[in-house]
Amino acid sequence: MAVGRLDIAGAGFCTGTLVSPTLVLTAAHCLFDKRSGQRINPADIEFLAGWRLGRALAYRTARQAVIHPDYQYGDDSTADRVSADVALIELWQPIRNTAVIPFESGDQPKRGAEVGVVSYAHDRSEAPSLQQVCSVMNRQAGFMIMSCDVDFGSSGAPVFSFAGARPQIVSVVAAKASMDGQSVAIGTAVEHSLKLLRDELSAGRGFGLSSSGSGTNKNIGARFIRP
Missing domain, CATH: 2.40.10.10 (Trypsin-like serine proteases)
Structure with a gap:
Protein backbone atom coordinates (compact mmCIF):
# COMPACT_ATOMS: atom_id res chain seq x y z
CA MET A 1 0.00 0.00 0.00
CA ALA A 2 1.75 3.15 -1.24
CA VAL A 3 -0.67 5.42 0.60
CA GLY A 4 0.45 6.19 4.13
CA ARG A 5 0.12 8.45 7.11
CA LEU A 6 2.45 11.41 7.54
CA ASP A 7 3.09 12.00 11.22
CA ILE A 8 4.07 15.63 11.54
CA ALA A 9 6.07 16.96 14.49
CA GLY A 10 4.12 14.76 16.88
CA ALA A 11 1.23 17.21 16.68
CA GLY A 12 -0.88 15.99 13.80
CA PHE A 13 -0.99 14.01 10.61
CA CYS A 14 -1.81 14.19 6.94
CA THR A 15 -2.07 11.61 4.18
CA GLY A 16 0.75 11.05 1.69
CA THR A 17 1.40 8.83 -1.30
CA LEU A 18 4.59 7.28 -2.58
CA VAL A 19 5.27 8.35 -6.18
CA SER A 20 8.79 6.90 -6.30
CA PRO A 21 10.83 4.80 -3.84
CA THR A 22 12.03 8.02 -2.17
CA LEU A 23 9.31 10.62 -2.86
CA VAL A 24 6.00 11.21 -1.07
CA LEU A 25 3.32 13.47 -2.54
CA THR A 26 1.12 15.48 -0.17
CA ALA A 27 -0.46 18.91 0.35
CA ALA A 28 1.81 21.91 0.88
CA HIS A 29 -0.15 23.21 3.88
CA CYS A 30 0.69 19.99 5.75
CA LEU A 31 4.28 21.22 6.00
CA PHE A 32 3.43 24.36 7.97
CA ASP A 33 2.83 24.85 11.68
CA LYS A 34 -0.77 26.01 12.08
CA ARG A 35 0.03 28.30 15.02
CA SER A 36 3.23 29.98 13.86
CA GLY A 37 2.80 29.69 10.11
CA GLN A 38 6.42 28.53 9.85
CA ARG A 39 7.61 25.58 7.82
CA ILE A 40 8.03 22.35 9.76
CA ASN A 41 11.48 20.81 9.95
CA PRO A 42 11.52 17.74 7.66
CA ALA A 43 13.38 15.87 10.42
CA ASP A 44 10.12 15.99 12.40
CA ILE A 45 8.13 14.26 9.66
CA GLU A 46 7.76 10.48 9.37
CA PHE A 47 6.02 8.56 6.58
CA LEU A 48 4.22 5.38 7.68
CA ALA A 49 3.57 3.47 4.47
CA GLY A 50 0.38 1.43 4.59
CA TRP A 51 -0.18 2.33 8.25
CA ARG A 52 -2.92 0.13 9.66
CA LEU A 53 -3.89 -0.68 13.24
CA GLY A 54 -0.58 0.30 14.77
CA ARG A 55 1.76 -1.13 12.15
CA ALA A 56 3.23 0.10 8.87
CA LEU A 57 4.76 -1.73 5.93
CA ALA A 58 7.66 0.72 6.09
CA TYR A 59 8.77 3.60 8.30
CA ARG A 60 10.83 6.44 6.85
CA THR A 61 11.86 9.87 8.10
CA ALA A 62 11.97 12.84 5.75
CA ARG A 63 15.27 14.16 4.42
CA GLN A 64 13.99 17.30 2.72
CA ALA A 65 10.86 18.72 1.18
CA VAL A 66 9.83 21.14 -1.51
CA ILE A 67 6.57 23.02 -1.96
CA HIS A 68 5.09 24.48 -5.12
CA PRO A 69 6.91 27.79 -5.82
CA ASP A 70 3.59 29.66 -6.05
CA TYR A 71 2.23 28.44 -2.73
CA GLN A 72 1.77 30.88 0.14
CA TYR A 73 0.57 29.55 3.46
CA GLY A 74 -2.49 31.22 4.96
CA ASP A 75 -5.75 30.57 6.76
CA ASP A 76 -7.99 31.26 3.80
CA SER A 77 -8.00 28.77 0.93
CA THR A 78 -8.27 31.01 -2.12
CA ALA A 79 -8.34 29.62 -5.65
CA ASP A 80 -4.72 30.65 -6.23
CA ARG A 81 -3.61 29.03 -2.99
CA VAL A 82 -5.47 25.77 -3.63
CA SER A 83 -4.05 25.44 -7.15
CA ALA A 84 -0.53 25.41 -5.68
CA ASP A 85 -1.22 23.43 -2.49
CA VAL A 86 1.07 20.50 -3.30
CA ALA A 87 4.45 19.33 -2.02
CA LEU A 88 7.00 16.54 -2.32
CA ILE A 89 8.85 14.98 0.60
CA GLU A 90 12.11 13.17 -0.05
CA LEU A 91 12.83 10.26 2.31
CA TRP A 92 16.22 9.43 3.77
CA GLN A 93 15.99 5.84 2.57
CA PRO A 94 14.03 4.39 -0.37
CA ILE A 95 11.10 2.07 0.25
CA ARG A 96 11.66 -1.15 -1.64
CA ASN A 97 8.84 -3.47 -0.74
CA THR A 98 6.73 -5.52 -3.14
CA ALA A 99 3.67 -4.55 -1.10
CA VAL A 100 4.42 -0.84 -1.49
CA ILE A 101 4.41 0.03 -5.20
CA PRO A 102 4.61 3.77 -6.02
CA PHE A 103 1.72 5.21 -8.00
CA GLU A 104 2.03 7.07 -11.27
CA SER A 105 0.29 10.37 -11.95
CA GLY A 106 -2.26 11.08 -14.65
CA ASP A 107 -3.97 13.99 -16.37
CA GLN A 108 -6.71 15.98 -14.69
CA PRO A 109 -9.98 14.12 -15.38
CA LYS A 110 -12.89 15.69 -17.20
CA ARG A 111 -16.02 16.99 -15.56
CA GLY A 112 -18.29 14.09 -14.61
CA ALA A 113 -15.44 11.56 -14.43
CA VAL A 190 -0.80 17.19 -10.16
CA GLU A 191 -0.36 16.68 -13.91
CA HIS A 192 2.06 19.63 -14.21
CA SER A 193 2.92 20.28 -10.56
CA LEU A 194 4.58 16.92 -9.93
CA LYS A 195 7.18 17.43 -12.66
CA LEU A 196 7.80 20.96 -11.41
CA LEU A 197 8.39 19.71 -7.87
CA ARG A 198 10.77 17.00 -9.07
CA ASP A 199 12.71 19.62 -11.01
CA GLU A 200 12.86 21.84 -7.93
CA LEU A 201 14.38 19.01 -5.91
CA SER A 202 16.85 18.14 -8.67
CA ALA A 203 17.94 21.79 -8.77
CA GLY A 204 18.70 21.72 -5.05
CA ARG A 205 15.78 23.93 -4.06
CA GLY A 206 14.73 21.78 -1.14
CA PHE A 207 13.04 22.81 2.08
CA GLY A 208 14.25 26.08 3.52
CA LEU A 209 14.15 27.93 0.21
CA SER A 210 11.91 30.99 0.42
CA SER A 211 9.70 30.83 -2.63
CA SER A 212 6.33 32.47 -2.74
CA GLY A 213 3.96 33.86 -5.28
CA SER A 214 1.25 36.45 -5.27
CA GLY A 215 -2.24 35.94 -6.48
CA THR A 216 -5.78 37.11 -6.27
CA ASN A 217 -8.75 35.66 -4.49
CA LYS A 218 -11.04 34.25 -7.15
CA ASN A 219 -14.61 33.32 -6.34
CA ILE A 220 -15.42 29.76 -7.44
Whole structure:
Protein backbone atom coordinates (compact mmCIF):
# COMPACT_ATOMS: atom_id res chain seq x y z
CA MET A 1 0.00 0.00 0.00
CA ALA A 2 1.75 3.15 -1.24
CA VAL A 3 -0.67 5.42 0.60
CA GLY A 4 0.45 6.19 4.13
CA ARG A 5 0.12 8.45 7.11
CA LEU A 6 2.45 11.41 7.54
CA ASP A 7 3.09 12.00 11.22
CA ILE A 8 4.07 15.63 11.54
CA ALA A 9 6.07 16.96 14.49
CA GLY A 10 4.12 14.76 16.88
CA ALA A 11 1.23 17.21 16.68
CA GLY A 12 -0.88 15.99 13.80
CA PHE A 13 -0.99 14.01 10.61
CA CYS A 14 -1.81 14.19 6.94
CA THR A 15 -2.07 11.61 4.18
CA GLY A 16 0.75 11.05 1.69
CA THR A 17 1.40 8.83 -1.30
CA LEU A 18 4.59 7.28 -2.58
CA VAL A 19 5.27 8.35 -6.18
CA SER A 20 8.79 6.90 -6.30
CA PRO A 21 10.83 4.80 -3.84
CA THR A 22 12.03 8.02 -2.17
CA LEU A 23 9.31 10.62 -2.86
CA VAL A 24 6.00 11.21 -1.07
CA LEU A 25 3.32 13.47 -2.54
CA THR A 26 1.12 15.48 -0.17
CA ALA A 27 -0.46 18.91 0.35
CA ALA A 28 1.81 21.91 0.88
CA HIS A 29 -0.15 23.21 3.88
CA CYS A 30 0.69 19.99 5.75
CA LEU A 31 4.28 21.22 6.00
CA PHE A 32 3.43 24.36 7.97
CA ASP A 33 2.83 24.85 11.68
CA LYS A 34 -0.77 26.01 12.08
CA ARG A 35 0.03 28.30 15.02
CA SER A 36 3.23 29.98 13.86
CA GLY A 37 2.80 29.69 10.11
CA GLN A 38 6.42 28.53 9.85
CA ARG A 39 7.61 25.58 7.82
CA ILE A 40 8.03 22.35 9.76
CA ASN A 41 11.48 20.81 9.95
CA PRO A 42 11.52 17.74 7.66
CA ALA A 43 13.38 15.87 10.42
CA ASP A 44 10.12 15.99 12.40
CA ILE A 45 8.13 14.26 9.66
CA GLU A 46 7.76 10.48 9.37
CA PHE A 47 6.02 8.56 6.58
CA LEU A 48 4.22 5.38 7.68
CA ALA A 49 3.57 3.47 4.47
CA GLY A 50 0.38 1.43 4.59
CA TRP A 51 -0.18 2.33 8.25
CA ARG A 52 -2.92 0.13 9.66
CA LEU A 53 -3.89 -0.68 13.24
CA GLY A 54 -0.58 0.30 14.77
CA ARG A 55 1.76 -1.13 12.15
CA ALA A 56 3.23 0.10 8.87
CA LEU A 57 4.76 -1.73 5.93
CA ALA A 58 7.66 0.72 6.09
CA TYR A 59 8.77 3.60 8.30
CA ARG A 60 10.83 6.44 6.85
CA THR A 61 11.86 9.87 8.10
CA ALA A 62 11.97 12.84 5.75
CA ARG A 63 15.27 14.16 4.42
CA GLN A 64 13.99 17.30 2.72
CA ALA A 65 10.86 18.72 1.18
CA VAL A 66 9.83 21.14 -1.51
CA ILE A 67 6.57 23.02 -1.96
CA HIS A 68 5.09 24.48 -5.12
CA PRO A 69 6.91 27.79 -5.82
CA ASP A 70 3.59 29.66 -6.05
CA TYR A 71 2.23 28.44 -2.73
CA GLN A 72 1.77 30.88 0.14
CA TYR A 73 0.57 29.55 3.46
CA GLY A 74 -2.49 31.22 4.96
CA ASP A 75 -5.75 30.57 6.76
CA ASP A 76 -7.99 31.26 3.80
CA SER A 77 -8.00 28.77 0.93
CA THR A 78 -8.27 31.01 -2.12
CA ALA A 79 -8.34 29.62 -5.65
CA ASP A 80 -4.72 30.65 -6.23
CA ARG A 81 -3.61 29.03 -2.99
CA VAL A 82 -5.47 25.77 -3.63
CA SER A 83 -4.05 25.44 -7.15
CA ALA A 84 -0.53 25.41 -5.68
CA ASP A 85 -1.22 23.43 -2.49
CA VAL A 86 1.07 20.50 -3.30
CA ALA A 87 4.45 19.33 -2.02
CA LEU A 88 7.00 16.54 -2.32
CA ILE A 89 8.85 14.98 0.60
CA GLU A 90 12.11 13.17 -0.05
CA LEU A 91 12.83 10.26 2.31
CA TRP A 92 16.22 9.43 3.77
CA GLN A 93 15.99 5.84 2.57
CA PRO A 94 14.03 4.39 -0.37
CA ILE A 95 11.10 2.07 0.25
CA ARG A 96 11.66 -1.15 -1.64
CA ASN A 97 8.84 -3.47 -0.74
CA THR A 98 6.73 -5.52 -3.14
CA ALA A 99 3.67 -4.55 -1.10
CA VAL A 100 4.42 -0.84 -1.49
CA ILE A 101 4.41 0.03 -5.20
CA PRO A 102 4.61 3.77 -6.02
CA PHE A 103 1.72 5.21 -8.00
CA GLU A 104 2.03 7.07 -11.27
CA SER A 105 0.29 10.37 -11.95
CA GLY A 106 -2.26 11.08 -14.65
CA ASP A 107 -3.97 13.99 -16.37
CA GLN A 108 -6.71 15.98 -14.69
CA PRO A 109 -9.98 14.12 -15.38
CA LYS A 110 -12.89 15.69 -17.20
CA ARG A 111 -16.02 16.99 -15.56
CA GLY A 112 -18.29 14.09 -14.61
CA ALA A 113 -15.44 11.56 -14.43
CA GLU A 114 -15.41 9.13 -11.52
CA VAL A 115 -12.60 9.41 -8.97
CA GLY A 116 -11.78 7.94 -5.57
CA VAL A 117 -9.98 9.23 -2.47
CA VAL A 118 -7.88 7.08 -0.12
CA SER A 119 -7.18 8.84 3.16
CA TYR A 120 -6.70 8.80 6.89
CA ALA A 121 -8.91 11.09 8.96
CA HIS A 122 -9.41 12.11 12.57
CA ASP A 123 -11.98 9.34 13.12
CA ARG A 124 -9.99 6.70 11.23
CA SER A 125 -6.38 7.59 11.95
CA GLU A 126 -5.38 3.93 12.33
CA ALA A 127 -6.44 2.72 8.90
CA PRO A 128 -6.91 4.26 5.46
CA SER A 129 -10.35 4.44 3.96
CA LEU A 130 -11.38 4.35 0.31
CA GLN A 131 -14.06 6.94 -0.21
CA GLN A 132 -17.07 5.82 -2.10
CA VAL A 133 -16.47 6.60 -5.74
CA CYS A 134 -17.34 10.24 -6.33
CA SER A 135 -17.26 12.49 -9.36
CA VAL A 136 -15.62 15.64 -10.69
CA MET A 137 -18.18 18.42 -10.40
CA ASN A 138 -16.11 21.23 -11.86
CA ARG A 139 -12.59 21.92 -13.12
CA GLN A 140 -10.55 25.06 -12.80
CA ALA A 141 -6.98 25.89 -13.74
CA GLY A 142 -4.88 23.89 -11.30
CA PHE A 143 -7.62 22.28 -9.23
CA MET A 144 -10.97 20.55 -9.32
CA ILE A 145 -14.11 20.32 -7.21
CA MET A 146 -15.35 16.82 -6.37
CA SER A 147 -18.43 15.35 -4.72
CA CYS A 148 -16.18 13.45 -2.28
CA ASP A 149 -16.95 14.02 1.42
CA VAL A 150 -13.54 14.33 3.11
CA ASP A 151 -12.70 15.08 6.73
CA PHE A 152 -9.90 16.45 8.90
CA GLY A 153 -6.70 14.45 8.33
CA SER A 154 -7.51 13.88 4.67
CA SER A 155 -5.23 16.73 3.62
CA GLY A 156 -2.73 15.51 1.04
CA ALA A 157 -4.76 12.40 0.28
CA PRO A 158 -4.47 11.05 -3.27
CA VAL A 159 -7.37 11.39 -5.67
CA PHE A 160 -7.32 8.47 -8.09
CA SER A 161 -8.61 8.09 -11.61
CA PHE A 162 -9.66 4.56 -12.52
CA ALA A 163 -9.61 5.07 -16.28
CA GLY A 164 -6.48 2.98 -16.87
CA ALA A 165 -5.32 -0.51 -15.95
CA ARG A 166 -4.03 0.76 -12.60
CA PRO A 167 -5.29 3.75 -10.61
CA GLN A 168 -3.37 6.97 -11.28
CA ILE A 169 -3.03 9.99 -9.00
CA VAL A 170 -4.69 12.99 -10.61
CA SER A 171 -4.98 15.27 -7.59
CA VAL A 172 -4.31 15.66 -3.87
CA VAL A 173 -6.92 16.84 -1.37
CA ALA A 174 -6.28 20.46 -0.41
CA ALA A 175 -9.52 21.50 1.28
CA LYS A 176 -13.05 20.55 2.15
CA ALA A 177 -15.79 22.95 1.23
CA SER A 178 -19.49 23.60 1.12
CA MET A 179 -21.08 24.45 -2.21
CA ASP A 180 -24.80 24.90 -2.66
CA GLY A 181 -25.31 23.16 0.68
CA GLN A 182 -23.32 20.09 -0.37
CA SER A 183 -20.05 18.90 1.15
CA VAL A 184 -17.35 18.76 -1.50
CA ALA A 185 -13.60 18.25 -1.72
CA ILE A 186 -11.15 20.56 -3.45
CA GLY A 187 -8.17 18.83 -5.03
CA THR A 188 -4.97 20.32 -6.44
CA ALA A 189 -4.16 18.95 -9.90
CA VAL A 190 -0.80 17.19 -10.16
CA GLU A 191 -0.36 16.68 -13.91
CA HIS A 192 2.06 19.63 -14.21
CA SER A 193 2.92 20.28 -10.56
CA LEU A 194 4.58 16.92 -9.93
CA LYS A 195 7.18 17.43 -12.66
CA LEU A 196 7.80 20.96 -11.41
CA LEU A 197 8.39 19.71 -7.87
CA ARG A 198 10.77 17.00 -9.07
CA ASP A 199 12.71 19.62 -11.01
CA GLU A 200 12.86 21.84 -7.93
CA LEU A 201 14.38 19.01 -5.91
CA SER A 202 16.85 18.14 -8.67
CA ALA A 203 17.94 21.79 -8.77
CA GLY A 204 18.70 21.72 -5.05
CA ARG A 205 15.78 23.93 -4.06
CA GLY A 206 14.73 21.78 -1.14
CA PHE A 207 13.04 22.81 2.08
CA GLY A 208 14.25 26.08 3.52
CA LEU A 209 14.15 27.93 0.21
CA SER A 210 11.91 30.99 0.42
CA SER A 211 9.70 30.83 -2.63
CA SER A 212 6.33 32.47 -2.74
CA GLY A 213 3.96 33.86 -5.28
CA SER A 214 1.25 36.45 -5.27
CA GLY A 215 -2.24 35.94 -6.48
CA THR A 216 -5.78 37.11 -6.27
CA ASN A 217 -8.75 35.66 -4.49
CA LYS A 218 -11.04 34.25 -7.15
CA ASN A 219 -14.61 33.32 -6.34
CA ILE A 220 -15.42 29.76 -7.44
CA GLY A 221 -18.65 29.41 -5.49
CA ALA A 222 -17.28 27.29 -2.64
CA ARG A 223 -16.71 28.00 1.03
CA PHE A 224 -13.35 26.46 1.91
CA ILE A 225 -12.45 24.62 5.09
CA ARG A 226 -9.02 23.05 5.39
CA PRO A 227 -9.29 19.30 6.20
